[in-house]
Structures are given as structure tokens and as C-alpha cells.
Amino acid sequence: MKASFEFRTGWLLLVAALVFLISPVPSSSGQGLVVPQGDVVARDVREMYDKGLGYLLKTQSDSGTWNTGGERGAGTTGLGLLAFLASGEDPNFGPYSSAIRKAIRNIIKSQPKSTGYMGPSMYHHGFGLLALAEAYGAVDETDLWAGEKHANQRSLGEALELGVRCAVTSQKKNPFGAWRYSPNTRDADTSVSGAVLMGLLAARNAGIEVPDESINKAIKYFTSMTGGNGIVGYSGGLDGFGESIARSSIACLVYAIAKRKDLKQYKSVEKYLVNNRSEGSGWTEYARYYQAQALFQADIEAWEKWNKGLIRKLKGVQGADGSFQGDLGAANSTSMALLALALNYRFLPIYER
Template identity: 30%
Template sequence: MVSKQKWRFFFIFLLLFFLSLADGKTQVHKETKFFHRDLRLKEAILKGLDYLAKNQDPLEGSFSKQYKLAVTSLAGLAFLAYPESGYQRGRYGKVIDRALRYILRLAKDSTGKIKYRPGLGIWLNDGEEQGRMHAHCYATLFLAEVYGLLRKKKQEQEVKIILKGAIQCLLQSQTYGVVYRNGKRMEWGGWGYYHKYEPKNNEDEASTTVCALQALRAARNAGIFVPKSAINRAINYVKLCIKKDGSFRYSLVRGVKRSSFELTAAAVSTLNAAGVYHSYELERGLQYMRDSMAKQKQYGSTVDEAAQTWYFYGNLYAAQAMYQAGDVYFLPWYKEVRQVLLKKQKPDGSWIHRKFGKEYATAMALLILEVPLNTLPIFQR
């Protein structure tokens, strides 16, 4: 017979367990409520979303005149990241649906048949030469995030087939290498600008690798099978890119001396997204980011050329990295970035990037501002 004392301890344990769950839910609710009470932030986000909605091609469903696939995917994610958007039924439901249909069409031939290539899978490409793998990864990420929101069975099946094919393309295009650290064998694998059957497909670099890894994790979270070995090799690739000062280098095979705040932010946020919450690389990367944060507050100035060119890219990943690190890191950083972005927003709701265009800049700025809304699974703590 179980003693009364043991039963007492058992019930105390259960009580503490459920209280901890309730407390966790309360914290998330308070956090979300805090950002929803920020009316200036909400107004800025809605103005930005309205700008994108007005500038979507009504027939094609794409955004921007250049880098269509990448920008459309990022814009789609920006709409999904706002809690009141809603797929199909919400304020921007039709906008999201048109963007989805545009991406799905790129996976088909002129007859409407899905372009599946044996030994590769499905390569999502809009004909743009620059940033091809980045675009494929952003599109794959968007498909993974929207997949769980679909209501129509036929469309859900179509997205699943194309998403699985896009993931297969990433798996087939991952590079392979081996190093030995402290007597232990480490297999690594990254991605470059090309898929498996293109020239220079064995050239990998960190910025595409982090995009691919986030897409793989999002797909896995959506229920799509992704081999753990592929994710582990990608995690090892990112970890091996760290330098002594805590920054992360551009590549393991070329440009090994080159590192930056932007690549470090991308590496740290991606390690978090991949489930690496405590590691030497993560802590050193976060410290480097805190020490290097000043130049990232200079949007619109000429203080640092790299900070200007990659301002949105760097701060989108910094937002995720800081958010995952906790409020001690995130809140002071977000307060300043929020102030800069709201000040630089144009009257029509857009932001500007001299190289990649207004739609790109607006989508990225919105995603940065939307991270603490905790809506997209890839952003969630």
C-alpha cells in the first residue's frame, strides 16, 4: 500500500507541474499582449502589409520586378507572421493565396504537370541567376509555414508533394565533408548557389546553408520527413564556421577569413532553430553580436557599407537570435531597431533598399518587427 506521504508528494508534484504549464502560457500571453498594445507598431505593420498587398501583381501573384521568387516568399512569410492575416479567410487571405499559387506554378510545366526531376526533386526557380538557392530556400520555408494552414484537401496534397520535392532537392544538393576535432569524427554538409546537377555545385557557403537549414527544420516541424543526419551535418557546418573572436566565417572552403555580423546573426539564429540552445558556438556568437551591435543601428547612413547592403538580412536573423536568447538580450535590442525602422518607414508604408527594391525591404522590415508576435513557428520560442 502506498503511504499517505508518498501520495502527498505525488499530488504536490502534479500541482507544481500544472502551475508551471499555466505560468508558461501566461508569459506567452503577456508577451503577445504587450506587443499588441503597441499601437504605433501595429499601425506601421499594417501600413507595410497594405503597401505589399497593393503592389502584388493581381494576376501572377508575385511581388517585385526582380528576384520575384525570393521576394514573393518573404512577403508571404510577412503576411503569415501577422496574427490577423489569416489564410484565405483573414484580412490578407487572398493575398497569401495568390502568392502561394505563384510559387506552386513555378513547380509546374506549361501543361500544369509538376516538374519532378529524378535524382534531384523539385527545383523552385524563377529564372533569376543571382541568389537562386536563397530563393529556393525561402520558397521552401514559405511552403512549410503555410502547409499547416491549408483547408482544401486537394491544395494541401499539392503543396505537400511540391514541398517534399523541394526538400529532396536540398538534400540532394548538400555538400559533404569530414573533419576530426579532439579525436572525434565530424561530418559536415552545406549548400552553395547551385543545385546538384549544376556547375560549381560543390561550393558551399554559410548564408545559403543557414537558409537551407531553416527550410529543413520548418518542413520537419510541418511533418515532412527530413533525415536527422542531414540536419546534423548542416549544424556541424555552421559550428565549424566560428572564428576565435566569436564571429562566423563566410565558408569552410573559400573566403575562410571573411566573417561579419550578418553571417554571425544568421548562424546563431539557425542553430537555435535547429534545436541547439546551449553550445560554445551559440554563446560566443551571441557575445560577438552584442559587441558588434552598434553598426547595425545605422540604417540609412554610410557608416558601414556591409551594414547598409545587408541591413535587413542581418537584422532579420539578429531578431530571431536575440528573441530566442531571451528578453535580457531581445528587449533592449528590439527597442532600438523598432525605433529606427518606424522612423525610416515611408508615408506609403514601404521601406527602401537601393539594390533589392522596396518590396524586398518592406517584407524584411515587417518580418523583423513581427518576430515578437510569436506567430510563425520558425520564430517561436
Template identity: 30%
Template sequence: MRFLILFLFVSAPVLGSVRAQGEDEVKVDAETERIINRGLKYLAKYQAPNGSWQGRNEKERHYPIAMTAYALMAFQAAGHLPGEGEYGREVSLGVQYLLNSVSPEGLIGDKNNGQYMYFHGVSSIALAELYGQTSNPAIRTKLERLVRIIVSSQNENGGWRYKPTATDADISVTVLQVVALRAAKNGGLKVPQGTIDDAVNYVRSCYNKAKGGFSYQ
């Protein structure tokens, strides 16, 4: 497990290129495919008119940005892109909801939410992955703003915390930002190498040799 996160981060493009040359090792049987399709059908059924997903109770409705981003990643993983596939319309609406939620300065959703950077990170991942597959300039414009916020809000330890002006960091928020930056970089956006290096050093600092894993901070 040592430095597993670092290994996945650094080697992702290499592993991806190797797998692309051979047969996909992941096999989805018919029963699993049915379960996936039922899950996507459920998500499509409960999408809000504005394109978001907001949950089905009062507590869940506080997190539409994150829930929309996760839902979009589920559709994308099953091959549904904006305007493409059985759920192309739902994906298009969800993407537009996220894009409409990005402010001119690059914040998305409610910046005063106590766990803001979680939402920022996961929505950046969703949009970066979608941009990588569509090259949609409208997505890139907003994604560049999101990336600038991630870069500018990295703290002196190399990590991120709940707010974009955090003075400390934790590994769960940090990993979301790192994955978002990597996805953005894979799509051709500029990401400062120093930001990546500092993030790697922070993750290394969270490694607990005695337990063989990573601590929260």
C-alpha cells in the same frame, strides 16, 4: 555568440513550447501596429495579377520567387493565412504562384539563376511554415519535392552554395536550407538526421574563435 545559430536551431521547439505556456513576451504597441498594417497594405497593392511580388524596377523583377516568399511570411506573421484574415485572398494567390512554380523534379523558378539556392531556401521556408499552420495537402506535395532537392544538393562539407550542384558552400545559403528543413520537419515531413548533423558540423566549422563570430565560409 558562440554557436548561436546551432542553439536556435536545436532549441527552437523547446523555446516555442515554453513560450506557449505563458504570456507572450513580445508587445506590439499601437504605433508599431499601424506601421505593420501600412506595410501589408503596400504589399497587397503591388501584388501582380499572377499572385507574385516582382518589385517595382527592372532589377527587382528578376527575383519574383524570393520576393513572393518573403511577402507571404510577412502576411503570415501578422495572422493572415490562405483564405483567412483581411489579406487571405492575397496570401492564397501568392501560395498558388509558388506552388505553380515548382517543377516535377522539385526545382522552383529559374534553376539557371546564379543565386538559385537562395530562392529555393526562402520559398521552402515560406511553404513549410504555411503547411505547418494549414496542413494543406497541396502544399505538402510540392514541399516534399523542394525538401528532396535541398537534401540531395548538400555538398560533401555539409553546406550549400548558389547552385543545387554546388561543390563548395557558404553559411548564408546554408542557414536558409537548414531553417527550411527544420520548418518542414516541424510540419511532419521526413528529413534525414544525417543531413542535419552534417549541416551542423559545417556551421561549426565556420566559427571564428578569434573574432567570436561566424565567417562566410
């Protein structure tokens, strides 16, 4: 684990040094974020993102999570953590370093050693797992627990291994090879399964051992739920709950990140998303969060067009305090809106193409 941390940290420092050498000297004391691909991040995006992070920073509790509406748990804390990490600011010495550490500690504290489960549902477990995986190797853990003692105190690597074990154990109990709300549930849906599978894929990308069998079983479940027209069912078969931009986006994303673009089911959801870029009704922030990532992985030109519209929409609805209000509560809605915008930065490893 230490070698993995040193390798990833060394790589990030090398990239930062190269960016510094080739970047023009700024004309003012402030310096905007630089995207590794060399793209210029629009001023509207930077301003919205900074305001949104300001809201999350102000409303984060001393325990490291958010209590501003919506269901609290590892997922809510994880989404906020991801929003901070995606900004590109130094997670160890930047303005959000303290908030990042508080969030990491909160997620790990929620995880008993006996099960590795980060509740209160497998939704939360999946998003918590994803957040820890993106922090692993980027956050220096030397002083993560400085001055604090807790029964569940452990490293990011240990927490990730426990989280992966929980997800794999839950999947083995499930006849569908997927997940639903409880670790012991014997039915499944594509929404919860998408959250958990993305957590597993991120953990694998971070160097944590994830059985190929587990990934393959989950992908098989998604193929069974994907129609030839790109519509993805929710639970119980292809006819479950009709069309959903969110579910088609989730399927497209997991196929892409699992490197299964060869599948005919991937082709069908890719075509569906590119041809249906309008937003669905209900759970808008949740749909945007997945739609942004799926389009980015599927068709960069389609994403660029959709992203311009997204920036306009979010600029018009962001509150004066930097928050975004929605069905999931202010904290979750703000985090997901920011993460939909975060593709403009592309700093999170999971956002790479």
C-alpha cells in the same frame, strides 16, 4: 498530411477560443492583434506593419509574386507570404487570404516535379521552402486550386516533400555538406546555407520527414565556419570576408532552431551578438531580418532592448506608401523589415522560443 493539418488547425482554433474568452471586450469595432504570450503589441508596430502589408497587397502581381525591384523568384514570393502569415490575421478568411493563396500557388507552380527546385537560386529555394512550411497546416487547401489547372498543381505537403528532397539531394553532391547558389554547386557559403537549413528545419517542425543526417551535416558545416570569438566566415574558411552581423546571426539562429545550444560555437555567437547589437554596413534589411530572430532566440532581454531601437529606426524610414527601400528592392526590403518586426507578434511557428 490530412491528420497533420487537422491537428494543427484544431490547436490554432483552441488557442483562438481561449484568447477570446480571456481577452477584454474591445471598446471599438476594431480589434488589435493579441500575442499568445499576453504581451501588448505597440501601436507603432501595428501601424507600420499594417502599412507595409498594404503596400505588399497593392503591389502583388496577378501571378502572386512581386515585381517591384530585386530578383524575382520563389524567395521573393515566399518572403511576402511569410509577412502576411506573421500578421496573425486569419489566413483562410482574413483580409490577406486571397494574397496568401496567390503566393502559395506561385511558389508551387515554380517547382517542377522532376527536381523540386524552387529557383532561380538556392537562396530562393530556402526561403520558398520556409514559407511553404509555415503555411502548411495553417492554410486550408480545400479551394487552393479552385478554378485553376496547372501542370505543377499539388498540395502544400507534396510541394514541401519535393522541396526537401531537392535540398537533401543538392547537399549530398556538395563536399562541404552545405549549399551555394546552384543545386549542383560543389562549394558552399553560410548565407545560402542558412536560408536552406532554415527551410529544412521549418519543414521538419511542420511534420515533414527530414533526415537527421542532413541537419547534422549542415550544423557541422556551420561549426567549421564559426570562430571562438563568434565571427562566422562566409565561404572558404574562417577568414572569409571578416565580421558580419548577418552571418553571426544566421549561425546563432540555426543552432538554436536545430536545438544545438549545447555547442560551444552557439555560445560564442550568442555572446558576440549580445555584445554587438549595432548594425553592420550594407544589406541592412537582410541583417535585421536575421538579427531579430537570432537575438530573440538567444537572449530575450537583449532582443527587447534592440527591438525598441529597431521600431524607432523603421518608423523613421518607412515610405508614405508603406514600403521600405533597400539593397534588395522594395518588395524584399519591405518583407524583411516587416518580418524583423514580426517577433512582436510571434505568430509564426518558426518564431517560437
